[in-house]
Amino acid sequence: MSRVLPRRLPRPSWPALTWLAVLVIALVAGLILAGTSNAGSTDVRTAASPPAISSAPLAEQLETRWSAQSAADDQRSVASGTVITANEHGVRGLDPLSGEERWHYLRPNATMCDLTVLDDVVIAIFRTTGRCNEAVALEAGSGVRRWYRNVGFSDQLSLLGSGTAALAATPGGIAVLDAVGNSIRWRYNPPQGCELASIGIGINGVVVLESCTTGTAWLAQFDLYSGDPQWRVAPPEDDVTVLGVDGVVSLLAGQQLRILSARNGSLLSTVDTAVESAESLESEESAESAATLFAETSGRGGVPLVYLAERLYGVDPVSGTLLWSVAATGLPALNDLGVVVPEGGEFVIRDASTGQELDRPIVADQGTPPGGSQDGLLRLEIAGPALIAISADGLVAYA
Template sequence: MALSHPPLRVWVWTAATLALAVVAVLLWRGSSVAATDSTTAEEPAAADGAPADRVGEAWAVEADAALPRQFVADGRVVVPDERGFTALDAATGEEAWHYRRADARLCGVTAVDGLVVAVFRTADRCDEALALDAATGIRQWTRNLSLRGDATVEGTSQVVLASSPTGVVVLDPVGDNVRWRAAADEGCELAGTTVGSSGVALLQRCEGSSALRLRLLDSFTGQARWTRDVPDDGDVRLVGADRLVVVATARDLLAHRPDDGTPLTPLPLPDGDPADEPLLQDGAGELALVWARGTLWALDPATGGPRWEVPARGLPAAGDVAKTDRGATAVWVPEADGFVLRDLATGEEAGRAAVDGGLPAGGRTAVVGPVLVYRPADGVLGYA
């Protein structure tokens, strides 16, 4: 019996199917999906308890990229690298989950509202943003952006701010939408940007002006609240926008009221080289907490003057307030020989977690149950 050949249409269909399969494989290999290395995790157990009277270094990790201001959420510690970030278990320092891209570089990342929000650069622009659940690493949303390649990212409650020298973009971390954009004023360049409880603060250097221009914008609408001139001594830096909008010169801290920008009484800085250490600010209760050159100030929001001040190694755990034995609100302050629990209203000591060998300078503090997490410039340390 002679063998019969399939009809021509069968050969055509087969060839077309094979071609589509080859194209699909090539597209997948070149896609961001193939270039993504990510894991997820179970939610961590609730962190109960309080720091002990004496704690030791339980774990430590170095950072290969700039650490975010907001670096702890839902028991996870976010540590970035060139291609992505790792979420560590705050109790052990071990990896809980990670997210990395072989085809993109990290522009910036922040932990906010139970999410880790990151922006990646795929070519010459920071053009992809995503949010992952901080506890589990499960993706919540992804969207495209169009930001300069040198954009940076920081966040606070309900707000993610992406900044470059020419303008800012504000994202809703939960809903993934772009709330608003703002460019630098004509003839100006942004010398500093930050976001806090008071809003989005912009410090601009403008052509032909001997002063810097300080502006505060509403975090949700982008509406300008006020604009003030700040004398330019050659080393003016924007410190923060929590409770007060604070700018530092080489000699003073200049605080401004958040409602109308009224300049308050300057606060002299201790002697030192302005470039030696960072300037850090956060808010707790009604107070603005500012750290610079080895001193922590708790500033009154009405006057800008210090309610109290102490020598310190860095910024307290402002977002993780505790209670004293008398029921007063308190914060853990990193000091020379360990962490000191201080009454937020008075600065009086209410407890102590001593650390042999002390703490490095210039860090931010977070508390996860009995663990004190401390973040200097070059890494993260866990004390328990």
């Protein structure tokens, strides 16, 4: 009777074991990345090319081309001839004339902390852990990813932007990201016992209101791109909110609009407003009840604009004196002709330097918000030949 003995298997060589270990590690890493990384959990659609941006003026008669409600996307803006909408899981780029989707970047397993839309790029920061830990920059016209990086920001994050800089702000400090590359240009953290009570950003830099437990407070301006300190002054004694740093430094102090020099922080002018207080402004439902713009003009170089409590102010950039003001139901849009201001159910194009009316396009189909009373209108945006009216409830595109 024969016996079958177990056959001795050949012993693998050390090189073979090494390659096997490497393969196992790679497979495990791939599974982890597929479940948790940006690449493995992102739904991406890009446009073949950025849209052709028309410089044609607004039509003399505007008609509603399309509209969208806020049920799907609750943040809306315009850049590179594209309507940008966003919600807690991602960003979309829409055609301004048809409303059709051109691109999207969606993160179903992450939550967006905030985003900012610059001239040609969208920067969004997502949270996959307890902190806001992933930042991405997308080409506004096509959705193509410009860069991606890990960050470590607090979940109290707010994103602001100007030029090619995105500012991540928390009460404990600020960090400025480069929209072109993926670097953090500079950081600022207030001294121990102090916090940043208000922050403004614009073409002239970043201004912070620093409040300390000792009772002291300071207004300080930093260079937008280098973070170099430019000046530091004592703020007004009233409750202060920094509105913007576009041409001049605009503050709301109590019930007054105060204009400071962007060069040295000195007081240039004050304007009485209808705002009850800085605290009442911050408690309003609309986060865009106050904002600043800088309107490029021929000859003067540009005019700072301040929108505050349903009134638009044009300010002389040198003296800080008030050039003009007009009632407005939302933040205006800038185009080559001037400033498009929403006024009493109509859209009025005004000269940025004088406030003089230049044109008043007719809205053919009144009744679609905000074409009627403009209740809830936040701001206007220009996307080529289209005028985008953004409200708390959604948006309407006119052309």
